[in-house]
Amino acid sequence: MIKDTAKEIFFSEGKLHATTQDIADAACISRTSLHYYYRSRDELMKRVFNEAVNELNGKLYKLMESALPFKEKVEELVTLFLNETIAYPYREIFLVTEMLSDDLGVFKLSEEGAPHIRAFLKEISKEIKAGNIMKMQPVQFMINIIALTSHPLLVSPLHKGLFQLSDNKFCRLMNERKKLIVEMLFR
Amino acid sequence: MIKDTAKEIFFSEGKLHATTQDIADAACISRTSLHYYYRSRDELMKRVFNEAVNELNGKLYKLMESALPFKEKVEELVTLFLNETIAYPYREIFLVTEMLSDDLGVFKLSEEGAPHIRAFLKEISKEIKAGNIMKMQPVQFMINIIALTSHPLLVSPLHKGLFQLSDNKFCRLMNERKKLIVEMLFR
């Protein structure tokens, strides 16, 4: 529950500078209690970091493994990414900034080239050869999916400012995006 | 020069948790000197924040204003965004996280609906009506440009890990993207 509160603060609220006090307050416990379960801040952070990596990877795995026809799989992938990003817009950025700020080597990704990802890249490759997708490196296709689904929500405060969008209007735009993104990917 | 060092650390290296000591070290001066020019950390941060907003806006302005034909304008826009993002991958994210972590109201965007942006959205609208762009809200087109150009570099550590890409390979992918993105936007 402490962990979940921390995730809420980091992944949903985007308060990447949150202190143990901030987390304890949000969890309605004393900071000492937090230290009872996590010897140090770093330990909590490592835990949150690793689970975030696994959550991300797990969802990818589940989907890429499925036996759906390619286009449906991509549609599901877009939906999944959109929903995940709506719930945790700042999770990716948490991972990245922790990795970059990490002087010791505590925050790292595991090094295995995940087989389900390889397999899915192969699928993409086939679709490109079949002419169902614009010609490009398969990784680029993946990168495009991720960018189109994740980025807008990540920088929503900027978009709202630049384009003068109310929360409501922005939300409506995001809901339109699923269809739009799939259309962009296939033609 | 202190300011530039800070920008380097925040925008290029992505070390969003950097302390005044970190900045002073990188600038090869004592922390006291830093305080001679900036009374407080907050003052430096505010300065960096505001200049980042203006840099971003300025580039946008310069380009959107230009009298190029639409497609060329978009190509330039993509090139600009790609180059800016290569140089300062974490600038946007710096802005966002500062805005979100800001309890007092220090870090905010100015509220004016910028006229050059409105104008450009109108241009997009025309192109959509002319059938040169897939049917969508003009803002979506802008959001797509920004996402496709900025996001991959923002999360490059994740992409490198997920897809097992060396720095070199990743760099090559990014260079291919200009053409790719433009193709995606127009059809």
Added chain:
DNA sequence: ATAACGTTTGACATTTTTGTCAAATAAGTG
């Protein structure tokens, strides 16, 4: 009841980060 255990907390200690000051040094000016 009481013993054993897990949990919570306030008070304190330590470390990290930020901010201040006065003295030393360098650089420009009449």
Added chain:
DNA sequence: CACTTATTTGACAAAAATGTCAAACGTTAT
């Protein structure tokens, strides 16, 4: 040069964040 002004810094002070400990509390089992 003498004089002012700008810059740099080490030493110290204050504040913020983290970490520790022992006492209090609650639950469960015997």
